[in-house]
Structure formats: C-alpha cells, structure tokens
Amino acid sequence: MSFPEIPADQSPEWSSLQSAAARIRHRIRDDGVLRHCDPAAVLAIEELGIELDGTRQWLDAAALDSLHAFARAQQLEARRDALLGGALVNHSERRAALHGALRSPKTASIVSGGQDVVPLVHATLARMRELADALHAGRLTGAGGTPITDIVNIGIGGSDLGPRLVCDALQDEAPDHLRVHFLSNVDGTGAARLMRKLRPAATLFIVSSKSFATRETRLNAKTLFAWCLASGLSASELQAQVFAVTARPAAAEEFGIAADNILPLWDWVGGRFSVWSAIGLPVALQLGYRKFEEMLAGAAAMDQHFAKAELEQNLPMRMALLAIWNGTVLNMPSHCAVAYDDRLRLFVDWLQQLEMESNGKGRTASGERLAYATSQVVWGGLGTNDQHAYFQLLREGTRETSIDLLCVQQPSHACAEHHVALLANARAQADALADRVGGRAGGNAVSVLSMKKFDPHMLGMLLSAFEHRTAMIGAALGINSFDQPGVELGKQMAAALEQA
Incomplete structure (x- = not known):
C-alpha cells in the first residue's frame, strides 16, 4: 500500500x-x-x-x-503500518524505508519489491559477527600478525553520526586495548592528526559510503591509504586491513578494496537510519557483537511498542x-x-x-x-x-x-x-x-x-x-x-x- x-x-x-x-x-x-x-x-x-x-x-x-x-x-496508524510493512513510502525515489527490518528477528518476513529482505539482513549480521569475534579473539590481525589496536571509520553524514554516537556512548563497555576513531570532514587536519598517532600495521580501516562516490570519504581514504603505503605496508597487507560498507560494491572494488571485505547496504536503508546495518560495523568491532546485538534488540522492542x-x-x-x-x-x-x-x-x-x-x-x-x-x-x-x-x-x-x-x-x-x-x-x-x-x-x-x-x-x-x-x-x-x-x-x- x-x-x-x-x-x-x-x-x-x-x-x-x-x-x-x-x-x-x-x-x-x-x-x-x-x-x-x-x-x-x-x-x-x-x-x-x-x-x-x-x-x-x-x-x-x-x-x-x-x-x-x-x-x-492523517491516517498515522495506517502510515506506520505501511512503513513497517515495506510499503513504498519514499515516493520521490520510489523506495521503501526499511530500517526497521535491520533489527527484525530471523523468523520475520518483510517483503519489499517482491523480495524478503530479512535473510539479506541476517546474512550481513552474520558476517559482522564473524569479524567482531575474530578481532576480539585475536584472529583478525594487521600486517605480520600485529594485534589491532585502532579502528578508523571513514564516512560522513549517516555513515558517521550514528556509529560515532553509539561508540562514544557505550565506550565504557569496550575493552581498553581497542580505540575507535571517526574521520568525516574533508579538512585535512583530521587526517593529519590520525596519521601522527596511528600505527598502520595495527589499524583497521572501514570506508562507509552508500554510493561510494562521496568526495570527502574518498579523499580521506585515499590520503590515509597513501600514508600506510609510504609507511611500509605492502598493497596486499593494506588491502587485508580495509573494509567497505556500500550499496555499490563495484565502485568499492574499483577503489581497491577486496571483494571479500565489502559488506552490503541496500537502497531501502537511508543513511541517517543506518546505524543498525553494516554501517554499525565499528560498533560491533569496538564493543563485541553481543553488545551490538543488545542494541538491535532494544530497537526491536521499541519497534514492537510503536507497531502495537x-x-x-x-x-x-x-x-x-x-x-x-x-x-x-x-x-x-x-x-x-x-x-x-x-x-x-x-x-x-x-x-x-x-x-x-x-x-x-x-x-x-x-x-x-x-x-x-x-x-x-x-x-x-x-x-x-x-x-x-x-x-x-x-x-x-x-x-x-x-x-x-x-x-x-x-x-x-x-x-x-x-x-x-x-x-x-x-x-x-x-x-x-x-x-x-x-x-x-x-x-x-x-x-x-x-x-x-x-x-x-x-x-x-x-x-x-x-x-x-x-x-x-x-x-x-x-x-x-x-x-x-x-x-x-x-x-x-x-x-x-x-x-x-
């Protein structure tokens, strides 16, 4: 409807x-x-x-x-049901707005455009769990087996504000040895400050951009990656430490990011509603997946209240x-x-x-x-x-x-x-x-x-x-x-x- x-x-x-x-x-x-x-x-x-x-x-x-x-x-209750049910509510772009599906249980079924989106969501969450578990178990390392101490999220707008808020709000529940940094502004000051205090071999990078065309994000990533290579990382070592979150995986691959390190977004997720998706990867990596899952459960509880x-x-x-x-x-x-x-x-x-x-x-x-x-x-x-x-x-x-x-x-x-x-x-x-x-x-x-x-x-x-x-x-x-x-x-x- x-x-x-x-x-x-x-x-x-x-x-x-x-x-x-x-x-x-x-x-x-x-x-x-x-x-x-x-x-x-x-x-x-x-x-x-x-x-x-x-x-x-x-x-x-x-x-x-x-x-x-x-x-x-104004039919707000019917409009609520349409929003949660996957109806086309973004009329100008002819899309649903299914951020609620990002915290839905596996048993749910939310069909939009003829496709049940819940399996897509949970496949991505499973990949996020794998990465978070590997990092906290010491299996996900940097060049030469260097333990990861820092995570840098490169993104702006909805690819920055949500995960930045959550990581800051819940930092007391994170292990002391992991630090998360957010680079958003195109002003080179932010990149320069990070390069002064990070060790390339001990840093994971997440490039988050729905379109993978955002100028600020691409330039910040380009600058940090050039610094890593100039500091002695090989191209293959750097590639292993870089992840992307995007709705355009081909553009991320063209930028040099390995296909296996690209996590999906979908056109039915708006950036400002996306912290529950793979945009929340820095949250899962910093806190551990269980804490990220608890946040999803809280959002789902509010969804149920809103719906009923x-x-x-x-x-x-x-x-x-x-x-x-x-x-x-x-x-x-x-x-x-x-x-x-x-x-x-x-x-x-x-x-x-x-x-x-x-x-x-x-x-x-x-x-x-x-x-x-x-x-x-x-x-x-x-x-x-x-x-x-x-x-x-x-x-x-x-x-x-x-x-x-x-x-x-x-x-x-x-x-x-x-x-x-x-x-x-x-x-x-x-x-x-x-x-x-x-x-x-x-x-x-x-x-x-x-x-x-x-x-x-x-x-x-x-x-x-x-x-x-x-x-x-x-x-x-x-x-x-x-x-x-x-x-x-x-x-x-x-x-x-x-x-x-």
Whole structure:
C-alpha cells in the first residue's frame, strides 16, 4: 500500500488545532503559566523503562484530544503500518524505508519489491559477527600478525553520526586495548592528526559510503591509504586491513578494496537510519557483537511498542505529535535537546541530521508548496554544561522554544553524590525553563524523557523512538522524510569549483 503525502492544513482537524492553539495562548497570556496536570500528560512505558513527562508542555487535555484526532485524520496508524510493512513510502525515489527490518528477528518476513529482505539482513549480521569475534579473539590481525589496536571509520553524514554516537556512548563497555576513531570532514587536519598517532600495521580501516562516490570519504581514504603505503605496508597487507560498507560494491572494488571485505547496504536503508546495518560495523568491532546485538534488540522492542500500542499510549506517536504541536501549530522555530547524561553528549549531533535532513522541506513529494512551518531548527547539548552557556536565553529570551531534557535514573558508576546533583539540576531546570520570567508569559514547552537505566538495549530503544518520531512528523505534515534533495546542489557546486 502506498500513501500520498497530505498537507496538514488540508486535514479536517486542522482548524481544531488552530482553535486549540489560540485558546492555549489566551490562557497563558491571562494566567502566566499553563501547567497541564492531567495524568495523560505523563506517558510511562513501564515494560520498556521509559517515561515521557509532558506536564510542562503548552498543552491541556482538550488540545491533546485534538492532536489525537488530527493523527487519525492523517491516517498515522495506517502510515506506520505501511512503513513497517515495506510499503513504498519514499515516493520521490520510489523506495521503501526499511530500517526497521535491520533489527527484525530471523523468523520475520518483510517483503519489499517482491523480495524478503530479512535473510539479506541476517546474512550481513552474520558476517559482522564473524569479524567482531575474530578481532576480539585475536584472529583478525594487521600486517605480520600485529594485534589491532585502532579502528578508523571513514564516512560522513549517516555513515558517521550514528556509529560515532553509539561508540562514544557505550565506550565504557569496550575493552581498553581497542580505540575507535571517526574521520568525516574533508579538512585535512583530521587526517593529519590520525596519521601522527596511528600505527598502520595495527589499524583497521572501514570506508562507509552508500554510493561510494562521496568526495570527502574518498579523499580521506585515499590520503590515509597513501600514508600506510609510504609507511611500509605492502598493497596486499593494506588491502587485508580495509573494509567497505556500500550499496555499490563495484565502485568499492574499483577503489581497491577486496571483494571479500565489502559488506552490503541496500537502497531501502537511508543513511541517517543506518546505524543498525553494516554501517554499525565499528560498533560491533569496538564493543563485541553481543553488545551490538543488545542494541538491535532494544530497537526491536521499541519497534514492537510503536507497531502495537494504541495511539494515546504510543511513545513515538506522542513525541511526534508534541513536535507538530510546538513547531507547526504553535510555530516555535527551534527545538532544544539537552542530555543530562555524559554518555549522550553526541546525541544532538545525530538528532540534527535525523530531524532536519528528514523533515527540513517545504514541499510535498509532488512539488506542492507547504504553507506552514515544517522542521524546527534542532540544537542543544549536554547538561549541566549548557546551563552555563545558553540557558540564559532560554530563561529570559524573547522567543519560546520547545525543549527535551533527557535523563537516566540509575547511575552506572559509584559516584552517587554526582548523580544526585545531576538529576536535581535536570528537575530544577525543567521547572525553571517552563515558568514565566521577566514578564514573558508561559516560558518554554518542556518535556522530560526519563530512562530507568542506560545500556546498549536502552540506547537502541531511544534511537528507534526518535526515528519513528521523525517519520510520523513527516507523515503528518505531508513530507517525504526519506529523501534529501537539498543536499545535492552544494555537492555539485563544490565539484565544479574544484575543477575550475
């Protein structure tokens, strides 16, 4: 089944949303602060260990009911089923968007284009397991049997941000003797710094590029490989230490990568949704395959919740509706995500690409210009650091912002006093950022996303929830969340300037 994009302002519930927004703004103007005390504002998914507290949103029970009616009018539940079932949802590129299949069990069957994609996924996962097991057992070595100490992932965008986030977030679960590095920017500074500290014979390289035509990735790989050869590695020794992840294996072979060292991608996996695929190879190599598998299981658990939970109790749906309410209906121009957990310090970098590359569009796939705001500008960082940077603006600035504060209830370290202080700051800032200051009524629209604990399983659930949130925002607003036509023009112009 294929669903066309339907602009939100063509929904029969659009006028109800506008009326609800006017009523909410009137209440805030008169009363100063709107505090939604209805129990429905807190969505606790106890079996998953996640709670979304929306009591500080600019929302009351009637407005939430209007959002649910809008979601049904836009057929979000049917669109969810189509997405998960392999329907053609990327209309401009005539493709499915099957990142959910990347964490599906072997027993599943997801057919797209007449082919069951699940066996393809699990064949690739088996190859990733082989490589990770061989590395951790000491069987995968560098030139002359040199033990591997460093892994370099060469990629950009979706081939970088997801695995970079996961490797950084879960580094405490990795063995001390393995270091993972990420090289993305075309600025030669990054390559030069790596060449100063790496030993070629002790380094594995992963070149990740769906098209294998990305200029930054090819140039970075070319530079590092030339350095390896100049440092004394033979061509065959280097080739044995280089792996590629791509949807164009012939292009990788032409670049000099051995066919046996190429892991596949597929056109139905978008880069920003691809950390679950072989793009996650650096994660599996750093942590060991079992930890990578735990992350996949967490994502699959969230997929099941997303697929089966009723609209009113569905976490990704609620997150999407809040984003639409704040960004499109209330017209808040930006969304700030602040993680009160150091392991999520790179979360907002990943979220920026996920949200803005997916939904930062002003037209439907058929080319119809949209007359309302779509993606918010996504920014943020790390609490409590950011309290000493831009929270002044959030507290007393002239524009309202929607805010997500992310926190973890159980620490994974023995520094109990630190964790008490951290959570106290998160709770205090949630209240402070939502309250009126200096005559500016209403404050900001704040949600607190609280996780019981943090491990690979929980990280998988978290990232999966935000993926589904993003897809449902696009579906509700009439946007194709799975293409990125605006990225291409700059590439073409840069290529022309290089050749000039």
